[in-house]
Amino acid sequence: MSDDPKPIVLLAPGLGGLRQLFENSYRLIEPPASGVVVGEGRGARAFITVGNRPMEAEIAALPDLGLVAVVGSGYEAIDVAGLRARGVEVTHSPGANHEDVADHAVGLLIAEVRQLVAGDRRVRAGDWTKDRHPASTRSIRTLKVGIVGLGAIGLAIAERLRPFGCPIAWWGPHPKPGAAYPRTDTLLKLAEESDVLMLAHRADDSNRGLIDAEVIAALGPRGVLVNIARGSAVDEDALIAALRNGRLGGATLDVFQDEPTPAERWRDVPNVVLTPHTAGGAEASLAAMTRMVAENLRRFFAGEPLANPVPPAA
Amino acid sequence: MSDDPKPIVLLAPGLGGLRQLFENSYRLIEPPASGVVVGEGRGARAFITVGNRPMEAEIAALPDLGLVAVVGSGYEAIDVAGLRARGVEVTHSPGANHEDVADHAVGLLIAEVRQLVAGDRRVRAGDWTKDRHPASTRSIRTLKVGIVGLGAIGLAIAERLRPFGCPIAWWGPHPKPGAAYPRTDTLLKLAEESDVLMLAHRADDSNRGLIDAEVIAALGPRGVLVNIARGSAVDEDALIAALRNGRLGGATLDVFQDEPTPAERWRDVPNVVLTPHTAGGAEASLAAMTRMVAENLRRFFAGEPLANPVPPAA
Numbered sequence: 001m002s003d004d005p006k007p008i009v010l011l012a013p014g015l016g017g018l019r020q021l022f023e024n025s026y027r028l029i030e031p032p033a034s035g036v037v038v039g040e041g042r043g044a045r046a047f048i049t050v051g052n053r054p055m056e057a058e059i060a061a062l063p064d065l066g067l068v069a070v071v072g073s074g075y076e077a078i079d080v081a082g083l084r085a086r087g088v089e090v091t092h093s094p095g096a097n098h099e100d101v102a103d104h105a106v107g108l109l110i111a112e113v114r115q116l117v118a119g120d121r122r123v124r125a126g127d128w129t130k131d132r133h134p135a136s137t138r139s140i141r142t143l144k145v146g147i148v149g150l151g152a153i154g155l156a157i158a159e160r161l162r163p164f165g166c167p168i169a170w171w172g173p174h175p176k177p178g179a180a181y182p183r184t185d186t187l188l189k190l191a192e193e194s195d196v197l198m199l200a201h202r203a204d205d206s207n208r209g210l211i212d213a214e215v216i217a218a219l220g221p222r223g224v225l226v227n228i229a230r231g232s233a234v235d236e237d238a239l240i241a242a243l244r245n246g247r248l249g250g251a252t253l254d255v256f257q258d259e260p261t262p263a264e265r266w267r268d269v270p271n272v273v274l275t276p277h278t279a280g281g282a283e284a285s286l287a288a289m290t291r292m293v294a295e296n297l298r299r300f301f302a303g304e305p306l307a308n309p310v311p312p313a314a
Numbered sequence: 315m316s317d318d319p320k321p322i323v324l325l326a327p328g329l330g331g332l333r334q335l336f337e338n339s340y341r342l343i344e345p346p347a348s349g350v351v352v353g354e355g356r357g358a359r360a361f362i363t364v365g366n367r368p369m370e371a372e373i374a375a376l377p378d379l380g381l382v383a384v385v386g387s388g389y390e391a392i393d394v395a396g397l398r399a400r401g402v403e404v405t406h407s408p409g410a411n412h413e414d415v416a417d418h419a420v421g422l423l424i425a426e427v428r429q430l431v432a433g434d435r436r437v438r439a440g441d442w443t444k445d446r447h448p449a450s451t452r453s454i455r456t457l458k459v460g461i462v463g464l465g466a467i468g469l470a471i472a473e474r475l476r477p478f479g480c481p482i483a484w485w486g487p488h489p490k491p492g493a494a495y496p497r498t499d500t501l502l503k504l505a506e507e508s509d510v511l512m513l514a515h516r517a518d519d520s521n522r523g524l525i526d527a528e529v530i531a532a533l534g535p536r537g538v539l540v541n542i543a544r545g546s547a548v549d550e551d552a553l554i555a556a557l558r559n560g561r562l563g564g565a566t567l568d569v570f571q572d573e574p575t576p577a578e579r580w581r582d583v584p585n586v587v588l589t590p591h592t593a594g595g596a597e598a599s600l601a602a603m604t605r606m607v608a609e610n611l612r613r614f615f616a617g618e619p620l621a622n623p624v625p626p627a628a
Contacts, residue, residue: 099453110420117430139417278448
């Protein structure tokens with residue numbers, strides 16, 4: 001195949017679904033999940049990957065690499081400074097999936113509070129009988145919702161929840177003059193005052209483990225945590241301990257400390273709804289994100305300025 | 315216990331959760347699910363029940379019955395004319411649960427389209443691996459939603475879906491001048507033009523089996539049916555056949571032809587999310603409905619006019 005004139009592009013494990021979008025223009029190589037890049041893959045000049053999985057082993061094996069194109073907005077696992085120091089540019093695809101992520105977040109909130117997943121399990125187990133009707137649940141409109149981070153995703157969540165009648169507040173490190181929702185002074189206060197805490201902030205080194213045992217305790221035995229941001233934002237061991245002993249009411253997570261999260265980690269943890277990092281994985285978002293990736297690849301190989309380089313470090 | 319001065323009230327099987335609300339005022343008897351009323355239960359003057367389960371056997375065994383108080387809005391399984399002919403009044407609790415039902419309906423829609431239940435099952439089965447990331451789903455905002463019945467529940471669904479960006483239309487037998495959403499001429503046309511058909515109409519004899527094989531075929535291989543109205547509205551055998559052979563894309567149901575629905579009926583039916591008739595079973599709704607039941611019982615035993623008699627037959 002060495003007479004194939006198309007440039008070689010590496011595709012991170014798990015992104016095989018994008019193959020058809022790029023294979024007309026590039027010779028795509030998908031290394032195994034172990035991260036070893038061998039053979040012609042080592043000739044890749046560009047690498048399409050995700051932002052929350054370290055790719056140092058793969059990247060170190062690519063002497064001709066010039067572009068890391070991240071599918072998605074976040075890129076916290078990518079060593080941007082190190083890559084730039086060796087002349088590799090990094091692009092991402094921001095502002096493309098906030099609507100789908102917010103849809104998923106609201107769905108998870110309803111699924112957890114109104115027991116949709118537990119109810120489905122119950123029907124399928126034959127555990128719904130005339131004599132034992134399921135217990136009542138809380139009503140969504142009686143829940144105070146606290147949103148961590150009022151960026152594009154946080155705002156989209158708030159807008160969707162508004163007609164449900166939930167009182168909404170938020171916290172983020174920086175006040176937003178003119179915001180339509182009240183900001184509390186601290187995260188701890190937001191957790192104390194909320195029935196549901198929804199994480200919608202950008203994850204980076206500054207807020208790793210932001211949701212620690214103290215915040216979880218403040219959310220309390222009736223409180224529900226919704227995380228569609230990043231697993232690194234939560235002390236997951238503390239979360240599991242609090243769910244097990246009833247110090248937290250429930251949690252619904254699309255993102256995890258390690259992904260894929262091991263099934264056995266959640267086996268007997270009560271009151272959790274778990275999805276496999278699919279909040280941003282809906283068609284409209286993927287189409288918008290892959291359009292950006294494609295445009296950045298095109299510009300890279302044409303020697304033009306990139307469309308979506310990640311911002312310089314603050 | 316015959317010296318207990320409290321009036322005897324019969325509580326339908328499965329409504330034991332309401333016991334504590336009424337036991338201070340009444341001597342509550344809960345017959346077994348078989349429907350046989352024996353002993354002092356036969357002295358009941360009032361019967362608290364639900365509207366979608368035939369209770370003729372129980373009712374026939376109650377010579378002193380004067381009131382059937384239905385928890386909920388619908389009462390299609392209650393023989394109102396027959397009861398009135400023997401001097402028994404029927405009350406219901408209307409307008410109390412449309413917000414909770416609409417919340418549940420929107421949650422089911424998102425759960426089905428964004429694969430929340432399937433995703434949870436996948437994570438728990440250890441079927442999320444680095445090499446096999448879940449396939450993408452459709453984006454909610456790309457789905458045309460058709461609502462059958464623009465009453466309190468249908469309107470509440472439409473209001474909640476509006477910020478999600480879904481185009482919304484509806485059908486019902488009677489035009490509603492000034493409605494904020496366009497009405498299609500026929501149900502069949504609504505099904506043809508919709509990606510999601512949400513049933514939110516009142517179920518009665520006039521619309522039994524309204525969603526038949528023809529409507530299901532019109533909704534089509536990518537279409538999703540959401541039913542939080544009544545199981546009697548759907549030809550459930552036709553629905554299951556269409557799901558099995560791919561002529562319908564998916565369905566999410568809170569109500570069934572027979573309740574509780576047998577688990578084995580759904581064992582290998584693809585793309586369904588099932589909840590055990592809990593859409594209206596949230597605390598705010600139950601509180602409002604039981605307040606109405608309590609007030610009707612009080613008036614009945616005080617000889618005052620009832621607050622919520624069901625309307626005369628049309």
